[in-house]
Amino acid sequence: MQTVAIVGATGAVGAELLAVLEKRNYPVGTLIPMASARSVGTTVRFRGVDVPVRDTNADAFVGVDVVFFSAGASRSREFIPAAIAAGALVVDNSSAFRMADGVPLVVPEVNLDALAQHQGLIANPNCVAAILTVALAPLAKIAPLRRLVISTYQSASGAGARAMEDLRVQTGDYLAGRPVVSRVLKHPFAFNLFSHDRDIEANGYNGEENKVGAEIRKILAQPQLAISTTCVRVPVLRAHSASVNVEFTRPVSVEEARAALASAKGVRLVDDRATNHFPMPLEASGEDDVLVGRLRADPSLATALNVFISGDQLLKGAALNAVQIAEVAKPLAKT
Amino acid sequence: MQTVAIVGATGAVGAELLAVLEKRNYPVGTLIPMASARSVGTTVRFRGVDVPVRDTNADAFVGVDVVFFSAGASRSREFIPAAIAAGALVVDNSSAFRMADGVPLVVPEVNLDALAQHQGLIANPNCVAAILTVALAPLAKIAPLRRLVISTYQSASGAGARAMEDLRVQTGDYLAGRPVVSRVLKHPFAFNLFSHDRDIEANGYNGEENKVGAEIRKILAQPQLAISTTCVRVPVLRAHSASVNVEFTRPVSVEEARAALASAKGVRLVDDRATNHFPMPLEASGEDDVLVGRLRADPSLATALNVFISGDQLLKGAALNAVQIAEVAKPLAKT
Numbered sequence: 001m002q003t004v005a006i007v008g009a010t011g012a013v014g015a016e017l018l019a020v021l022e023k024r025n026y027p028v029g030t031l032i033p034m035a036s037a038r039s040v041g042t043t044v045r046f047r048g049v050d051v052p053v054r055d056t057n058a059d060a061f062v063g064v065d066v067v068f069f070s071a072g073a074s075r076s077r078e079f080i081p082a083a084i085a086a087g088a089l090v091v092d093n094s095s096a097f098r099m100a101d102g103v104p105l106v107v108p109e110v111n112l113d114a115l116a117q118h119q120g121l122i123a124n125p126n127c128v129a130a131i132l133t134v135a136l137a138p139l140a141k142i143a144p145l146r147r148l149v150i151s152t153y154q155s156a157s158g159a160g161a162r163a164m165e166d167l168r169v170q171t172g173d174y175l176a177g178r179p180v181v182s183r184v185l186k187h188p189f190a191f192n193l194f195s196h197d198r199d200i201e202a203n204g205y206n207g208e209e210n211k212v213g214a215e216i217r218k219i220l221a222q223p224q225l226a227i228s229t230t231c232v233r234v235p236v237l238r239a240h241s242a243s244v245n246v247e248f249t250r251p252v253s254v255e256e257a258r259a260a261l262a263s264a265k266g267v268r269l270v271d272d273r274a275t276n277h278f279p280m281p282l283e284a285s286g287e288d289d290v291l292v293g294r295l296r297a298d299p300s301l302a303t304a305l306n307v308f309i310s311g312d313q314l315l316k317g318a319a320l321n322a323v324q325i326a327e328v329a330k331p332l333a334k335t
Numbered sequence: 336m337q338t339v340a341i342v343g344a345t346g347a348v349g350a351e352l353l354a355v356l357e358k359r360n361y362p363v364g365t366l367i368p369m370a371s372a373r374s375v376g377t378t379v380r381f382r383g384v385d386v387p388v389r390d391t392n393a394d395a396f397v398g399v400d401v402v403f404f405s406a407g408a409s410r411s412r413e414f415i416p417a418a419i420a421a422g423a424l425v426v427d428n429s430s431a432f433r434m435a436d437g438v439p440l441v442v443p444e445v446n447l448d449a450l451a452q453h454q455g456l457i458a459n460p461n462c463v464a465a466i467l468t469v470a471l472a473p474l475a476k477i478a479p480l481r482r483l484v485i486s487t488y489q490s491a492s493g494a495g496a497r498a499m500e501d502l503r504v505q506t507g508d509y510l511a512g513r514p515v516v517s518r519v520l521k522h523p524f525a526f527n528l529f530s531h532d533r534d535i536e537a538n539g540y541n542g543e544e545n546k547v548g549a550e551i552r553k554i555l556a557q558p559q560l561a562i563s564t565t566c567v568r569v570p571v572l573r574a575h576s577a578s579v580n581v582e583f584t585r586p587v588s589v590e591e592a593r594a595a596l597a598s599a600k601g602v603r604l605v606d607d608r609a610t611n612h613f614p615m616p617l618e619a620s621g622e623d624d625v626l627v628g629r630l631r632a633d634p635s636l637a638t639a640l641n642v643f644i645s646g647d648q649l650l651k652g653a654a655l656n657a658v659q660i661a662e663v664a665k666p667l668a669k670t
Contacts (some may be wrong), residue, residue: 120592147635151486151578153528153569167526172510175503191572192504192617193488195629195643204589204631207488213634230578230643234488234569237526243486243565245580254539273535282527294530296539299548300482300561306532306564 001029005064005088007056007079008071009033009044012161013093016319017068018046032064035071058082066326069093070318084120089331090320091122098123098215101274105218109266110137114221115325120332122322122325127158128208128231129215131240133259134290134316135309138264140220146303147226149245150212154196154231155281157238157313159185164237166184171235189235196231204230205315242312248303254295257305259329261292266316271295279310290316336364340399340423342391342414343406344368344379347496348428351621351654352403353381359658369401370406393417393444401661404428405653419455420638424666425658426457433458440553443659444601445472449556450660455667457660462493462652463543463566465548466575469625469651470644473599475555477587481638482561485547489531489566490616492648493599494520499572524570531566541566574616575652576645583638589630592640596627601651606630614645625651 004021008014014033021028033044034056043050054060056075061067061083069076069083069092076096083090096180097103104114105123115122124130128150136145156167163184170190171182180190187194198207205213213227234241262269270279271293279291290311298304311317339356343349349368356363369377369391379384389395396402396418404411404418404427411431418425432438439449440458445468450457459465471480488607491502498519505525508515515525522529533542538550548562569576597604605614606628614626625646633639646652 041389149484149580149635153488153567168510171506175507175510186611187615188617191570192615193569193571194575194615195611195613197611200611203634204608206611207390228580228633228635228639228641230486230629232488232576232578234528235526236528236570241528241567243567243578245484245563254620273539276530276532276535276541278522278530280522280527280529282521282523294565298563299538299540300484300563304563306563306565308567 001027002026002031002065003030003063005032005034005061005065005067007034007069007075009053010035010039010042011070012157012164013070013314015316016314017070017322018044020319020323022047026323026327029247032060034060035207042109055089059090061086064088065331066091069324087332089326089329090120091124093124093318093322093324095126095211097121098125099218105215106325107133107219108328109134109323110329111219111221115329118329123214124318124322124325125219126211127313128152128154128212128240128242129219130317130321131290131311132242132244132309133216134266134311135261135292135307136208136216136246137220138260138267139246139257142256142260143248143250145222145225145246146249147247148209148228149230150227151243152231153234153236153241155234155238155240155313156189156238158240159197167235167237185233191235193232193234196233205229236281237285238312238314239284239310240278240313241308244304244307244309245298246305246307247301251302254297254305257295267292269293279308280282281310284310284312287312288315288320336362337400338365338367338398340369340396340402341369342369342402342404342410344388345370345374345377346405346631347492348405348497348649348653351649352405352657353379355650355654355658357382361658361662367395369395396421396423399423400666401426403657404545405418408594408618414454421450422667424661425455426459426660428459428653428657430461432456434461434553440550441660442468442554442656443663444469444553446556447663450664453664457664459653459657459660460550461546461553462648463487463489463547463575463577465652465656466625466646467577467579467644468551468554469601469646470596470627470642471551471581472555473595473602474581474592477591477595478583478585480557480560480581481584482582483551483563485562485564486578487566488569488576490569490571490573490575490648491524493575494532502570502572520568526570528567528569531568540564571616573622573647573649574619574645575648576614576616576643579642579644580633581642582636582642586637587640589632589640592630602627604628614643616645619645619647622647623655625648
């Protein structure tokens with residue numbers, strides 16, 4: 001049995017981490033939930049027990065086997081060095097170290113082999129990158145990918161539990177004819193959508209778009225893969241979707257793609273043309289599998305296919321992937 | 336002053352037609368609202384007067400100057416020949432005749448010249464095609480377009496007033512914890528999105544996607560333009576959005592594109608990187624202009640730009656465009 005710490009245990013991903021650890025029977029002997037000082041005094045529930053939340057501090061990692069970080073990049077930068085030094089295996093859900101040399105960025109269905117090189121820290125990808133690579137890796141095995149044109153439909157959960165609640169509140173206010181106020185994200189969210197709220201960077205893309213592209217390249221081990229990304233938030237609660245135009249180096253048939261996806265780990269093919277039933281975020285919510293469908297030949301380019309993907313942002317996009325990593329990663333040998 | 340008939344006067348687009356005619360001071364002398372038999376006995380309000388709704392019938396077009404059809408393709412097929420024979424100018428909002436030879440498919444900002452060839456009937460485009468061509472035509476003047484990869488974010492209004500109401504009802508039920516029932520469209524709509532509900536056709540694309548591609552080609556007079564389209568319904572009430580990857584025959588700079596759009600008719604450039612303010616359906620709702628922004632160079636292809644577009648589905652996507660056509664089209668000479 002292991003001693004497991006969660007930094008950010010009271011957030012949206014923290015809650016899912018607790019649920020996933022419990023559901024998958026992860027060998028948790030002792031659970032140490034940590035959060036910011038203002039959560040001290042509260043508890044989180046795990047296996048029917050209320051466990052007190054502790055303040056995050058650098059001395060708390062001694063004797064801990066695994067630490068899941070899910071409290072944002074600055075917390076990760078501040079505390080991960082101490083956790084590694086204490087001998088813990090760290091799975092970091094933040095963006096802090098994802099692109100760092102020597103830090104594996106892992107989606108177990110896709111690049112499990114990258115895990116072997118870890119030095120105490122494994123990065124959990126951005127939610128869009130994790131969900132998309134589960135669907136893209138089986139396609140990349142048919143023929144090398146040349147270019148991806150991605151447009152996302154991202155849910156409120158990607159901005160945390162408060163954003164989900166704000167979407168509910170704003171929508172209720174709208175329906176009741178009350179003034180609608182955005183309390184978490186900048187733009188109105190009720191019955192609206194908007195370009196992803198991360199700041200625009202020098203190349204004109206927002207931080208989310210740049211992360212998605214860079215991380216897909218790293219996970220697929222295709223550093224030169226051409227990727228164009230548009231990230232959009234839609235008024236959906238907890239699963240992300242994406243429309244992806246996938247260009248290969250040679251023509252790939254819909255049948256080849258369907259066969260590859262049907263047998264791929266972590267994928268559920270949802271592609272019923274007769275009933276117009278394809279991936280939807282509501283059906284992806286709460287599911288471990290990434291839903292993939294709307295496979296069709298691209299009439300505008302003989303070497304391309306179109307595909308539509310929905311995956312639970314909090315599960316495969318965050319907590320589930322992190323726990324899957326911890327299940328298979330070997331701890332560093334103690335010195 | 337003209338005698339103006341509206342077939343489908345009680346629908347979502349019908350209501351907008353009345354509002355647009357009034358707002359733009361269209362020279363309506365006599366208004367004849369028509370609908371199906373079950374609406375007879377009701378009235379529509381125009382310039383402060385309640386006007387009785389009549390049954391649609393082939394004898395009713397005598398002496399009518401202009402007829403707007405907005406009651407679906409089968410009504411258009413049934414009654415438009417009689418309206419033309421009676422000497423009326425017909426603007427058809429349905430898909431019935433859009434691709435027919437000899438029927439101009441017109442977005443006045445884009446292909447006004449096509450109007451001259453009409454033979455009594457002018458087709459009003461599909462809402463996505465109308466909105467997108469307003470934004471694409473100014474770009475096509477910089478350099479010829481080679482390929483478009485389009486992913487849409489389409490609102491409930493495209494499926495009519497009942498679908499808008501159903502989205503409101505489903506969402507209210509969801510928030511109140513009541514069972515959510517889809518009464519108009521097939522799939523759950525509250526906090527969900529789904530592939531467009533039109534039937535899938537032989538090529539794997541749904542009817543909406545095939546229409547959008549074919550109509551964009553016709554409006555832009557580029558019969559060979561390569562277009563890949565993914566149409567998705569999102570839980571937004573009345574404006575459509577689209578993420579478009581625009582490939583040209585040569586590299587086009589963001590600055591060139593921005594300048595062309597800034598001076599284009601029917602376009603409002605909304606492209607503020609500093610404040611992360613870009614086109615949103617809520618801001619497009621009720622607006623005549625199509626909002627265009629998120630212009631950026633595509634790192635995956637030197638000859639491509641990305642752009643994001645929002646436009647009011649009921650206005651530029653339907654009623655406004657139809658009235659604009661009627662304002663400038665010359666009636667056929669009476670024989």
